[in-house]
Amino acid sequence: MAGYLDKITQPWTRQHIQAAIMSDFRTVQKSIDQTEGGLLWSGIKELDDAIWVFTKSTAELLDEISIFSEKSKDIEFWHKTNEKNSEEYVREVKRKLYYCTSSLMTIVDISRAFNKKWPLEDFLDQRNKFFSTPGLHDFLQKMRNFSSHWRIAQANWIIKADFRNGTRIAKFVVSKEDLLEWGDWGSNGKKYIEETDGDIDIYEVITQYKKQIQQFYSWHKGALIDTYSSILQPFFEYKKIHNGLQNKLMWNMIFSHFNPDMNPYKYLTKYLSHNQIELILSYENRSEKQVDALIKMLDMEDFCDAQLRAKVMKAFRVSTTTN
Incomplete structure (x- = not known):
């Protein structure tokens, strides 16, 4: 309706x-x-959510690799008696790798639909600039399907000891041979695998791509806001007015039923942050300046008419002659 x-x-x-x-x-x-601006902003938030899911999934994968990496340094980790325990870690790495690459595909799907409706003139140039590693994007897109049937094994962990510094480094890698046994990488993904020196370090690859996707979509969001500002501005103005009028009705109702014997300071923590309360209390108690500061903190400056302000003054028992 x-x-x-x-x-x-x-x-x-x-x-x-x-x-x-x-x-x-x-x-x-x-x-x-x-409104047009509302639909655009909703699309931007949807893309933000998809990027957040990817970033969260990526962080969980990298954490799991780090934990697995540390555990795998212990020779006993791979013993037959610990097989069940080690298999659980293996499955967690595989599961989170799948989530990570799946969330990447969600970003791709949303972004494609989004760019058809809200195009940017230099979108392709900027995409090529930020996603500067040829084939990496294609490789990770296909990695979701590859990871669903790939069996992680002890051979995927390379542990190197630095006897001089007394450190050990464990890396989670996939060999070219393992990858190329699967035949559905596509031309760009396959080329990326073939041109990579040595084995592919999953931790490094995911970290590199995560950085690229965050940098690109940071540019993308800023460019959208700048390019379509004339569409977004009315939406935010309408939203501001609507919120202000709704708040005005709410505060009118609250202060209309405010008992003169009630202490208004008792309720500050319900509506103000700790820092805001400190600022309120920096003004003279029950003063007109204190009331003005409160109205400002509640974002009601443009919506607090004389009638509502008088109710707030009465609740704080402020004399109109108070400086």
Whole structure:
């Protein structure tokens, strides 16, 4: 069902949004979210979420490799008696590698659809700039399918001892032979494997790609905001007005029912952060300046009319002659 605002030509004014709230408050946010800017911002947040999942999955994979790496330095880790224990670690590495590469595919799918609707002029140039390792992206895309049937073994761990420094380094690698036994890498993925010197260190590869994807999408988000600012600005203005008017109604209701015997300072922790409370208390107690600071901290400067301000002053028992 169309909301009140959907029947009004944009741009919407504060009066339009206020009338919409009075008509049917349930439809207002939906109407604002369905504006062009609202749909764009929703798409940006969806892409942000996908990148967060990839980043989280990547961190968990790298942590698991680090734990497995440390455990595998112990010779007893590979003993027959510890076979079940070691197999669990093996499965965790494999599972998290699958999650990591699967979340990468989600980013790819969302990004493709997103760029068709919200293109950027230099998208391809910037993508090639940040994803500077030829074939790495294609290799990791295919790694999801490869990892589902690949058996991790002791041979995938290379442990080197530095007797001079008294350290041991364990790396989790996959040999070219193991990789190329699978025939579905595609031309770019296969070329990446063939041109890599030695075995492929999964930790290094994932770390490298994680950095590239974070740098690229950081540029991408900034470029979108800059390029489509004229579309985003009205959405955020509508959202600000809507939130402000909703808060105004809420605070009017709260302070209309505020008992004169109640202590307003008792409720500060419900609405303000610790730092904000400290700032409030830096002003003279129950002063007009303190009330003004409170209204500002609640983001109500543009929505607190004389009637609401008088209610706040009364709750704090502030005299209008107080400096």
